[in-house]
């Protein structure tokens with residue numbers, strides 16, 4: 161009877177950037193951002209995120225702005 165002790169070290173990455181949460185929030189705001197319908201606080205929130213998140217900048221520029229004239 162061998163006491164098989166199997167230690168399983170779980171290594172978590174220490175600095176996993178929690179971007180997803182922010183991205184999800186920002187993505188929801190991007191449409192309104194394009195339309196200029198955000199509050200100042202929301203707009204600042206989006207713009208600050210765009211500074212650090214190329215992916216969201218891409219999303220912002222991806223959709224052609226449909227501005228009826």
Ligand SMILES: [Zn+2]
Nearest residue numbers: 183213215216
């Ligand atoms: Zn993002």
